[in-house]
Amino acid sequence: xxxxxxxxxxxxxxxxxxxxxxxxxxxxxxxxxxxxxxxxxxxxxxxxxxxxxxxxxxxxxxxxxxxxxxxxxxxxxxxxxxxxxxxxxxxxxxxxxxxxxxxxxxxxxxxxxxxxxxxxxxxxxxxxxxxxxxxxxxxxxxxxxxxxxxxxxxxxxxxxxxxxxxxxxxxxxxxxxxxxxxxxxxxxxxxxxxxxxxxxxxxxxxxxxxxxxxxxxxxxxxxxxxxxxxxxxxxxxxxxxxxxxxxxxxxxxxxxxxxxxxxxxxxxxxxxxxxxxxxxxxxxxxxxxxxxxxxxxxxxxxxxxxxxxxxxxxxxxxxxxxxxxxxxxxxxxxxxxxxxxxxxxxxxxxxxxxxxxxxxxxxxxxxxxxxxxxxxxxxxxxxxxxxxxxxxxxxxxxxxxxxxxxxxxxxxxxxxxxxxxxxxxxxxxxxxxxxxxxxxxxxxxxxxxxxxxxxxxxxxxxxxxxxxxxxxxxxxxxxxxxxxxxxxxxxxxxxxxxxxxxxxxxxxxxxx
Numbered sequence: 001x002x003x004x005x006x007x008x009x010x011x012x013x014x015x016x017x018x019x020x021x022x023x024x025x026x027x028x029x030x031x032x033x034x035x036x037x038x039x040x041x042x043x044x045x046x047x048x049x050x051x052x053x054x055x056x057x058x059x060x061x062x063x064x065x066x067x068x069x070x071x072x073x074x075x076x077x078x079x080x081x082x083x084x085x086x087x088x089x090x091x092x093x094x095x096x097x098x099x100x101x102x103x104x105x106x107x108x109x110x111x112x113x114x115x116x117x118x119x120x121x122x123x124x125x126x127x128x129x130x131x132x133x134x135x136x137x138x139x140x141x142x143x144x145x146x147x148x149x150x151x152x153x154x155x156x157x158x159x160x161x162x163x164x165x166x167x168x169x170x171x172x173x174x175x176x177x178x179x180x181x182x183x184x185x186x187x188x189x190x191x192x193x194x195x196x197x198x199x200x201x202x203x204x205x206x207x208x209x210x211x212x213x214x215x216x217x218x219x220x221x222x223x224x225x226x227x228x229x230x231x232x233x234x235x236x237x238x239x240x241x242x243x244x245x246x247x248x249x250x251x252x253x254x255x256x257x258x259x260x261x262x263x264x265x266x267x268x269x270x271x272x273x274x275x276x277x278x279x280x281x282x283x284x285x286x287x288x289x290x291x292x293x294x295x296x297x298x299x300x301x302x303x304x305x306x307x308x309x310x311x312x313x314x315x316x317x318x319x320x321x322x323x324x325x326x327x328x329x330x331x332x333x334x335x336x337x338x339x340x341x342x343x344x345x346x347x348x349x350x351x352x353x354x355x356x357x358x359x360x361x362x363x364x365x366x367x368x369x370x371x372x373x374x375x376x377x378x379x380x381x382x383x384x385x386x387x388x389x390x391x392x393x394x395x396x397x398x399x400x401x402x403x404x405x406x407x408x409x410x411x412x413x414x415x416x417x418x419x420x421x422x423x424x425x426x427x428x429x430x431x432x433x434x435x436x437x438x439x440x441x442x443x444x445x446x447x448x449x450x451x452x453x454x455x456x457x458x459x460x461x462x463x464x465x466x467x468x469x470x471x472x473x474x475x476x477x478x479x480x481x482x483x484x485x486x487x488x489x490x491x492x493x494x495x496x497x498x499x500x501x502x503x504x505x506x507x508x509x510x511x512x
Contacts, residue, residue, distance in 0.1 A: 015144065017297025018054045020326055021406060022061040022144045023134035023333035029069045029365060033372070035062040038402060040155060041376045044383055044394070045246070046169045046264050047162050048182040048401030051300045051323060052293035055159040057145035058402065061137060064148045065130070070369065072126040076362035079122060082115030119359045124351045126358075131336060131347070138333045161266040166239065166273050167256060169246045169264050171397035179243040179287075182401030183302045184323035185409065187424065191308070191317050193452040195435075198312025199445040209443040216307035217277045219314075220288050222438045223305070223431065227290065230437075231430025233423065237291045242268065242276045244284040246397020251283065257396070261384050264396050277307065287319075292423050298325045299416050300403065301423045305431060316431065322420050327408040432456065 013019055025032040039047060039059050047055070086108045093104035137147045150156060170181050200208040224238045249256050255268045276286030290303040300323040308315045337343045387394045412420070432453050439446050 012296060014296050015054065016295075017052055017326055017403070018057055018144050019138045020330040020333050021053060021402075022057055022147075023138040024330050025058070025062045025065040026068070026130040026134045026137075027332060028329075029066075032062045032065040032069065033369065035059065035402065036066060037372070037376075039159065040151070041372075042263075043380055044261075044263055044387075045171070045396055046266075046398040047159065048398045048404070049165070049168070050159075050163050051183070051291070051302075051401055051403040052297040053403045054144055055162065055402070056151075056156045057143070057148070059151055059155065059159065060145055060148035061133075063151055065133070066369075068126070068129060068133070070366070072122060072358070073362040073365050075122045076119055076359050077366060079115045079119035080359055080362060082118070083112055086112035086115060120351065120355060123355050123358055124347065127347055127350050127354070134333050135336055138336075158263065158266065164239070165241065165266040166270065167242045167244060167264070167266070167268045169244045169249045169256070169397040171246045171395055171399040177245075177282075179285075180302070180304060180319060180321055182398060182404045183321040184300065184404055184407065185321060186319065187322050187420070188318060188320040191315055193455045194313045194315040195439075195452045196312060196448040197309075197314045197439060197444050199448075201440065201443045201445045211444060212442040214438075214442050215278070216309040217274045219307045219309070219435065219438055220274075220277055220286075223288055223434050226434045226437070227427075227430045230433040231426045233292055233426055233430070235292050235294065236427075239289055240270075240273050240277070240286050241289050242273045242284055242286045244397075245282075246395040247393060248283045249396040250393070260387050260394075278309070287317075290427055292427070294419055294423065295416070297403075299323060299412070299420060301420055301427075303424065303427045314435075316435075318428075320424055320427075322412070323404055324407045324409055324412040325416065326406050326411075328411065330406065428456070 025035060035058055039055060040063075089111070090105055090108035093108060137144055140147055168179075170179050200211045203209055220240055224240070227238050228234065228236045244252065244256070249264055250260065252268065252272070255272060256264050258265065273286050276284055279285050285306065287304040287306045290305065292301045294301065302321045302323075304317075304319045304321075306317040308317055337346055383394065436446055436449055436453075439449060
């Protein structure tokens with residue numbers, strides 16, 4: 001029973017991470033292009049998991065932003081051509097056969113001034129429009145996806161379905177197999193101590209009770225039903241997912257690949273997912289994914305558990321991952337000024353500081369977009385040809401997630417580390433409590449369970465004042481007490497399973 005508090009603190013958006021990323025596409029051309037390339041142009045490989053991000057909203061705003069950037073670049077290219085024409089004309093007039101080139105040079109100077117003035121005006125308007133769009137999506141009262149028009153319905157349906165997917169094909173092209181690619185940095189990876197479940201429980205008179213048979217799938221189902229209550233985490237989302245090696249996706253036939261020349265399905269027969277719980281093959285296995293999106297998407301904790309039931313011995317395979325907050329550059333959206341005087345001052349500063357960069361690189365950006373479209377068509381044709389001639393052998397697996405790419409490994413500060421630790425411990429305790437109750441309901445003697453729980457709890461964390469002790473788990477794991485990542489030096493989301501290059505932008509305006 002908790003006492004109700006009458007006072008209330010300010011309330012913030014529970015989709016803050018989505019709003020920041022949707023706003024940032026207007027401020028960074030490369031980011032908008034990368035989002036569309038990864039989520040729209042890619043036609044064969046599976047999408048990464050959303051992990052707290054509304055992918056439909058992100059794609060909608062990225063498409064609007066790319067159109068705005070394209071209009072800006074076309075106008076800037078025209079201004080640049082005017083400047084170049086004025087420069088060439090001035091050179092011809094100065095060194096040509098005319099005896100008095102003064103009037104011609106004056107015309108060239110005026111033409112160049114018009115071109116420069118036009119470029120300045122275009123840059124200023126572009127900065128204003130893009131910043132207003134970013135502010136509108138970040139501070140608006142409606143949801144982010146309401147602020148932009150819809151894209152193709154099939155794409156939106158596929159992206160929406162990723163949030164409830166029960167199958168994940170994953171890429172296997174790296175040095176090591178990583179089924180949970182895109183879920184962030186590994187903070188724990190272990191198999192808990194085994195529990196003897198072959199002895200029946202006894203009643204008050206000491207007589208054995210009849211044991212009810214059960215399977216690992218039954219235990220997974222109990223966790224899905226009860227874990228939110230036993231862990232005390234309201235935001236918890238639990239679901240079974242079958243993880244399949246991308247180059248073996250065709251083994252599931254039409255259930256996963258009804259058309260080998262298209263992206264894999266996001267849902268398959270639940271019976272196949274359940275069958276994967278007891279699967280021991282290395283190609284595909286089912287895990288119970290426990291997802292917790294905290295603080296408006298500031299961090300994401302995912303705990304993958306898998307019941308291992310072999311005759312009378314039960315153990316849990318556990319792999320926990322954390323996605324740190326978004327990279328600091330995304331905070332530019334929330335730091336845009338509110339006062340008109342400061343906004344006007346920053347607008348002029350952004351216009352002057354970015355004028356030459358935007359103007360000089362405008363043709364290159366237009367050319368890059370055009371050639372990227374050609375490259376996409378060529379790559380799709382080549383991949384489909386490979387699939388057709390090699391009888392379906394192709395890696396359909398996802399290589400990461402947009403949320404993981406955008407994460408900043410240096411931004412897991414004290415408050416977030418404490419939240420992550422608390423979430424992980426609650427999940428761990430919830431799994432243990434739900435398992436214990438499940439065994440009791442099936443009249444299984446739980447005396448061995450008490451011993452195993454002591455070992456599991458003791459070997460997970462050691463507290464002494466601040467968070468100290470066994471906080472580093474595995475090669476490349478994260479030290480949750482310091483935030484340092486063993487073996488990683490780059491503070492980009494690529495280390496956490498991202499698929500795109502790290503973001504970069506200065507505050508105040510658009511970038512090329």
